[in-house]
Amino acid sequence: MPSQEDIALMAHLMRRAGFGASRAELEERAARGYEATVDELLNPGADSGIDEDELYRYFPQFESSLAPVAAQTEWVYRMVNTRWPLKEKMALFWHQLFATGNSKVDNPPEMLAQVAMFREEGMSNFPNLLVKLAQNPAMIYWLDNNGNHYGSINENWGRELLELFSMGVGHYSEDDIKEASRAFTGWTIGAKPPRQPVGRFYWSFEFRPEDHDYGQKEFLGNVGNFDGDDIIDIIVKQEDTARFLARHLYNFFVADEPQVPAWNITPPNDQKAIDSLVKAYMESGADINSILRVLFNSDFFKNARFAHVKSPAELVVSTVKMAGNYNQPRTGFTQLAFECGWQGQELMNPPSVESWHTGSEWIDGGALVRRVNFAAKLLSDTSLPGVKAIVAGLKERGTLSPAEFVRACLDLVGPVEVDEGTFQELLSQAQQGGDISWDSEETSADSERRAGVMLALIAATREFQFA
Amino acid sequence: MLTTIAAGRVFDYSHCIGMYSTSGVGFLAPMDFALGSNGTVYVLNRGVDEITLRISKCTLEHEFISDIGRYGVADGQFVWPMAIALDSNENLYVSDENLNRITVMDKDGQFLNKWGDSGSDAGQLRGPSGLAVDSDDNLYVVDSMNHRVQKFTGEGQLLGGWGSEGSGPGQFCKPWGICLDGNGSVYVADWKNDRVQKFSADGRFVAEFKETSDGVGDLNRPTGVAVDSDGDVYVADWGNHQVKIYEPDGKFICSLVGDAETPSPWVQDYIDANPDVAKARRRTNMEVEWRFNRPISVKLDDENRLYVAEAVRHRIQVYTKEKEYAEAAINL
Numbered sequence: 001m002p003s004q005e006d007i008a009l010m011a012h013l014m015r016r017a018g019f020g021a022s023r024a025e026l027e028e029r030a031a032r033g034y035e036a037t038v039d040e041l042l043n044p045g046a047d048s049g050i051d052e053d054e055l056y057r058y059f060p061q062f063e064s065s066l067a068p069v070a071a072q073t074e075w076v077y078r079m080v081n082t083r084w085p086l087k088e089k090m091a092l093f094w095h096q097l098f099a100t101g102n103s104k105v106d107n108p109p110e111m112l113a114q115v116a117m118f119r120e121e122g123m124s125n126f127p128n129l130l131v132k133l134a135q136n137p138a139m140i141y142w143l144d145n146n147g148n149h150y151g152s153i154n155e156n157w158g159r160e161l162l163e164l165f166s167m168g169v170g171h172y173s174e175d176d177i178k179e180a181s182r183a184f185t186g187w188t189i190g191a192k193p194p195r196q197p198v199g200r201f202y203w204s205f206e207f208r209p210e211d212h213d214y215g216q217k218e219f220l221g222n223v224g225n226f227d228g229d230d231i232i233d234i235i236v237k238q239e240d241t242a243r244f245l246a247r248h249l250y251n252f253f254v255a256d257e258p259q260v261p262a263w264n265i266t267p268p269n270d271q272k273a274i275d276s277l278v279k280a281y282m283e284s285g286a287d288i289n290s291i292l293r294v295l296f297n298s299d300f301f302k303n304a305r306f307a308h309v310k311s312p313a314e315l316v317v318s319t320v321k322m323a324g325n326y327n328q329p330r331t332g333f334t335q336l337a338f339e340c341g342w343q344g345q346e347l348m349n350p351p352s353v354e355s356w357h358t359g360s361e362w363i364d365g366g367a368l369v370r371r372v373n374f375a376a377k378l379l380s381d382t383s384l385p386g387v388k389a390i391v392a393g394l395k396e397r398g399t400l401s402p403a404e405f406v407r408a409c410l411d412l413v414g415p416v417e418v419d420e421g422t423f424q425e426l427l428s429q430a431q432q433g434g435d436i437s438w439d440s441e442e443t444s445a446d447s448e449r450r451a452g453v454m455l456a457l458i459a460a461t462r463e464f465q466f467a
Numbered sequence: 468m469l470t471t472i473a474a475g476r477v478f479d480y481s482h483c484i485g486m487y488s489t490s491g492v493g494f495l496a497p498m499d500f501a502l503g504s505n506g507t508v509y510v511l512n513r514g515v516d517e518i519t520l521r522i523s524k525c526t527l528e529h530e531f532i533s534d535i536g537r538y539g540v541a542d543g544q545f546v547w548p549m550a551i552a553l554d555s556n557e558n559l560y561v562s563d564e565n566l567n568r569i570t571v572m573d574k575d576g577q578f579l580n581k582w583g584d585s586g587s588d589a590g591q592l593r594g595p596s597g598l599a600v601d602s603d604d605n606l607y608v609v610d611s612m613n614h615r616v617q618k619f620t621g622e623g624q625l626l627g628g629w630g631s632e633g634s635g636p637g638q639f640c641k642p643w644g645i646c647l648d649g650n651g652s653v654y655v656a657d658w659k660n661d662r663v664q665k666f667s668a669d670g671r672f673v674a675e676f677k678e679t680s681d682g683v684g685d686l687n688r689p690t691g692v693a694v695d696s697d698g699d700v701y702v703a704d705w706g707n708h709q710v711k712i713y714e715p716d717g718k719f720i721c722s723l724v725g726d727a728e729t730p731s732p733w734v735q736d737y738i739d740a741n742p743d744v745a746k747a748r749r750r751t752n753m754e755v756e757w758r759f760n761r762p763i764s765v766k767l768d769d770e771n772r773l774y775v776a777e778a779v780r781h782r783i784q785v786y787t788k789e790k791e792y793a794e795a796a797i798n799l
Binding site: 053056057058060061063064065066067070190191192193194196197198199201331334 | 485486487488493495496498513514515546547565643658659688706733734737738741743744747748750751752753755756760761763778779780781782
């Protein structure tokens with residue numbers, strides 16, 4: 001039987017490396033062991049993690065849809081129902097890092113194809129991923145590389161590759177941007193049939209040799225007739241790249257950092273942690289899986305519980321997974337996709353290539369009210385399977401004093417760790433009803449009702465907003 | 468190939484009907500369709516949840532008549548419509564796999580009746596999908612999540628049924644489409660078993676259509692099935708984006724892959740009205756548009772014309788089965 005600490009640590013891992021897990025799954029995983037679970041998360045199956053035949057049987061409109069919300073809904077469905085939580089979480093990580101927006105791309109299936117690429121390649125190695133990114137049609141269109149021609153460069157992709165996707169501001173020159181851009185000339189997208197009037201079609205990457213600058217370039221101190229692959233090869237060997245990626249991984253998986261634009265003037269919150277991730281990067285040849293293994297098995301990760309504000313996607317997906325009412329095709333997934341947007345994270349449509357600001361910037365008055373109402377509504381519904389399981393867990397503990405009741409609810413919904421002030425607030429509410437008991441149908445019904453109220457209150461705590 | 472010649476048969480591409488649209492002229496994610504009298508066709512559009520769901524009533528001559536039904540749980544409304552069939556009075560029967568019920572409407576869309584209880588007991592439904600009406604106006608319902616076929620009167624009285632979950636003869640895994648041949652035999656697209664099963668009218672297993680030794684006749688998640696007057700069997704091979712054709716004894720004949728090289732008149736109107744679209748079509752290889760994308764339902768008319776609905780291309784492609792075809796000189 002796993003200890004309470006084992007379960008709490010497993011809950012932490014599954015919140016970060018996935019989208020949470022039910023109490024039964026946490027206990028099962030904790031019994032198997034922490035490192036075994038990390039190993040399992042790092043070695044998902046080769047498939048996408050869901051039964052796509054089932055998906056498209058029930059939602060035929062997801063394939064080739066003209067509507068952005070259909071693509072967003074498909075992704076939410078995948079996040080909720082994936083068999084490979086870390087693989088899907090990495091897709092979200094790369095989407096937040098390599099922010100691409102349908103506001104310009106205007107091709108929802110192509111956005112889904114980019115996310116699929118993140119899912120397939122997101123745990124491989126960084127050089128491979130950057131090449132795939134440079135050849136991704138949505139990215140090419142998003143950052144104008146289809147307008148980057150021999151003799152007439154467009155610097156947008158070259159600049160963002162260095163500034164936002166690999167090295168960070170301050171580690172390259174304006175000339176490096178221009179030379180990188182020259183190397184990516186001719187990397188474009190092929191013509192495709194127009195979207196209307198029989199549905200969407202996919203773009204494809206196309207290399208046009210007649211539009212490529214084969215001349216000599218000087219990039220980050222290296223000289224040669226570089227093409228795009230060579231530029232990426234040089235970039236990924238830089239320690240600045242390792243440091244930049246390490247900080248992104250830390251910010252996403254471990255604890256909230258300052259916003260990215262401040263990174264060149266603000267040191268990391270935990271320099272030692274970043275150093276250990278940089279070491280893993282350099283020693284593994286930029287192997288993402290190896291870096292993640294170091295991260296999840298580190299003390300700095302294990303000790304960082306509730307140090308990361310859930311993104312809207314994390315909050316929405318983890319809450320419905322806890323409630324257990326979206327684990328198969330059903331109506332209502334569209335509303336979950338909209339909900340992410342209403343809370344400030346419209347998937348596949350970030351505010352800019354700089355992506356969303358994270359951490360406490362997810363929270364404002366309007367977003368907080370939405371987050372609380374969304375979670376409280378689900379967790380107070382004791383008819384939902386996941387909430388029923390929590391109530392059953394309470395019932396197993398027998399008669400409970402108000403303090404025991406609050407602690408049990410916090411345990412079963414997370415475990416969520418709250419400060420003393422929050423605990424006293426919850427306790428004062430619990431004390432109004434006295435002890436929880438299950439002696440008769442009447443007391444059981446009342447206890448179940450009170451459990452729903454308590455879970456809603458926990459969903460409204462400051463602590464519940466953190467992963 | 469616009470003309471496919473195989474095993475003494477000739478399947479010749481004729482034309483297509485439809486285009487993408489959220490209402491009115493066109494379809495959106497068609498799941499099934501039914502051929503009515505005087506060239507009328509009823510196309511069942513899944514749409515996108517609350518919007519765009521409807522039955523499009525039009526003709527095979529591209530005349531749009533009306534939209535029927537909409538999203539909802541009230542009488543005459545649908546949530547996840549799955550299949551449509553007509554009785555001898557051209558009343559419409561529509562299965563709804565979310566509401567677990569059959570809705571009956573007249574040919575103008577007026578609500579007549581609904582029946583069906585959720586559950587797994589005899590006569591109850593879980594995820595009703597394919598529908599077929601026999602010569603007595605009884606209704607075969609593919610009860611997909613219960614992995615069985617049930618037969619009802621048009622008013623919903625249970626007459627019988629067969630099937631259970633599994634992969635053996637007479638068993639099913641989430642079956643989908645269904646059809647009857649001229650002898651009353653029943654064919655069921657056994658979706659997750661990647662096969663079509665043939666039964667006698669009372670449910671006795673007769674044969675299965677599944678695969679060929681070289682793989683070219685293998686089915687991948689078949690969704691629809693139809694049988695022509697010669698006994699040839701046509702399968703909407705949804706997972707392979709093809710229509711597979713088999714002889715009555717199960718021998719594989721050929722595949723059709725879609726041939727909509729000439730846009731439907733509705734599509735052509737759209738292109739003509741949008742010069743940028745016309746221009747874009749001229750600068751690219753359009754072949755991907757011609758091919759089937761999720762063929763989901765197949766039907767035949769009295770003249771053995773084949774109709775193939777595509778869920779992702781929002782149209783119906785039409786083929787003829789030529790009787791008097793003369794082979795062109797091979798050295799032409």
